[in-house]
Amino acid sequence: MLDPANPELLTLPGGGRSTATRLVVLDHSIDELYGDRVRAYFDANSVPVEYLTLPGLEESKSIENVLKIVSRLNDVGTNRLSSPPIAIGGGVLTDVVGLAASLYRRGIPYVRVTTTLLAQVDVSVAAKTGINYEGYRNRLGTYSPPPRTLIDRMFLATVPRHQLRNGMGEILKMALIKDPRLFALLERHGADLIETRFQDPDGTLGAVASEVIGRAIAGMAEELEPNLWEKNLRRSVDYGHSFSPLVEMRALPELLHGEAVTLDCVFSAVLAVRRGLLDPADLDRIVAVTRRLTLRPSHPLFCDADLLREALADTVRHRDGQQNLPILTGIGRVCFLNDVGDAEIAAAAAVMETMLDTDPVSAAR
Numbered sequence: 001m002l003d004p005a006n007p008e009l010l011t012l013p014g015g016g017r018s019t020a021t022r023l024v025v026l027d028h029s030i031d032e033l034y035g036d037r038v039r040a041y042f043d044a045n046s047v048p049v050e051y052l053t054l055p056g057l058e059e060s061k062s063i064e065n066v067l068k069i070v071s072r073l074n075d076v077g078t079n080r081l082s083s084p085p086i087a088i089g090g091g092v093l094t095d096v097v098g099l100a101a102s103l104y105r106r107g108i109p110y111v112r113v114t115t116t117l118l119a120q121v122d123v124s125v126a127a128k129t130g131i132n133y134e135g136y137r138n139r140l141g142t143y144s145p146p147p148r149t150l151i152d153r154m155f156l157a158t159v160p161r162h163q164l165r166n167g168m169g170e171i172l173k174m175a176l177i178k179d180p181r182l183f184a185l186l187e188r189h190g191a192d193l194i195e196t197r198f199q200d201p202d203g204t205l206g207a208v209a210s211e212v213i214g215r216a217i218a219g220m221a222e223e224l225e226p227n228l229w230e231k232n233l234r235r236s237v238d239y240g241h242s243f244s245p246l247v248e249m250r251a252l253p254e255l256l257h258g259e260a261v262t263l264d265c266v267f268s269a270v271l272a273v274r275r276g277l278l279d280p281a282d283l284d285r286i287v288a289v290t291r292r293l294t295l296r297p298s299h300p301l302f303c304d305a306d307l308l309r310e311a312l313a314d315t316v317r318h319r320d321g322q323q324n325l326p327i328l329t330g331i332g333r334v335c336f337l338n339d340v341g342d343a344e345i346a347a348a349a350a351v352m353e354t355m356l357d358t359d360p361v362s363a364a365r
């Protein structure tokens with residue numbers, strides 16, 4: 001993407017180029033690692049550009065940064081349609097730029113370039129923007145899909161391994177709800193993909209990396225497309241997101257989002273086995289793959305039945321009064337439950353206790 005001969009980064013959503021100045025907003029890590037190449041790219045193409053760099057930290061998802069971006073759009077003289085700002089970074093950066101663009105003049109287009117694994121497989125398909133407010137995550141936001149999103153696996157070469165594991169949690173979720181082939185790829189190559197940071201050291205892994213990312217994105221797009229505005233709250237993509245939100249908040253900063261999602265994937269699979277919906281052999285495969293991805297299958301907070309009951313109660317409010325709990329009936333298949341009771345949550349939590357690992361990284365070896 002940063003090869004000056006490649007026009008993609010400049011190309012406007014409808015095609016063609018802008019002669020007006022573009023605002024390019026960079027994640028601070030991207031500026032540090034790729035800033036010279038980004039600047040060389042626009043210089044070589046003689047495109048007038050102004051830069052703004054923001055930290056890729058959850059605290060950056062603030063109304064102050066939205067207003068800072070809006071001020072820069074004013075300074076730059078951004079046109080209504082023909083000079084959309086370009087956001088290059090992880091999900092934090094693209095969420096905050098997306099919100100600013102969706103408010104500016106009641107909404108202008110923007111170009112989203114995702115640079116972490118989580119952002120590439122999850123954020124890049126999403127229609128949502130958002131910032132945190134008064135201690136609540138994504139409390140303010142909009143549904144405003146950008147007309148153009150670009151993904152380049154090259155950026156993953158510098159993403160820290162724990163951030164890659166974070167993205168792997170979301171890929172695992174996609175595999176579990178609808179893609180047995182993706183699950184098999186994770187079983188076979190997941191550990192190597194993390195080790196090589198989705199690059200292509202031997203001339204074969206690059207194709208696997210592209211297939212894994214491509215399948216995760218295609219699966220997500222297929223699920224979101226008919227329900228972009230989330231009017232239907234029975235969403236299989238919510239698998240792994242029923243108990244994890246509260247646990248993730250309680251565990252901060254220990255658990256990244258994708259790690260909490262993975263724990264929820266395992267816990268929900270335990271519930272499914274206890275109901276006789278899922279073959280215990282499938283649960284064994286799921287637990288084995290989490291360990292291979294150096295993701296923990298269990299955690300003390302997922303053994304705490306009271307916390308898990310509270311987590312589900314909060315999710316029920318988020319799902320407008322229904323559990324709508326996605327549950328596996330096989331690897332690649334889900335159904336929905338609305339009658340999960342306290343006793344079965346406690347029983348599943350007790351099973352999670354038997355899976356507590358000491359150190360997932362060494363257990364995986």
Ligand SMILES: NC(=O)c1ccc[n+]([C@@H]2O[C@H](COP(=O)([O-])OP(=O)(O)OC[C@H]3O[C@@H](n4cnc5c(N)ncnc54)[C@H](O)[C@@H]3O)[C@@H](O)[C@H]2O)c1
Nearest residue numbers: 029056090091092093115116118119123126128155158159
């Ligand atoms: N809009 C949506 O629907 C949606 C969906 C999922 C997640 N999100 C949001 O995404 C955010 C999480 O995104 P994330 O996981 O990308 O985290 P992030 O944006 O915080 O990035 C993680 C870290 O990686 C750094 N980084 C980014 N690209 C890099 C690169 N190529 N090399 C080295 N370091 C790099 C960042 O500076 C940061 O320190 C959350 O705020 C979440 O709410 C939004």
Ligand SMILES: [Zn+2]
Nearest residue numbers: 170241257261
């Ligand atoms: Zn998620």
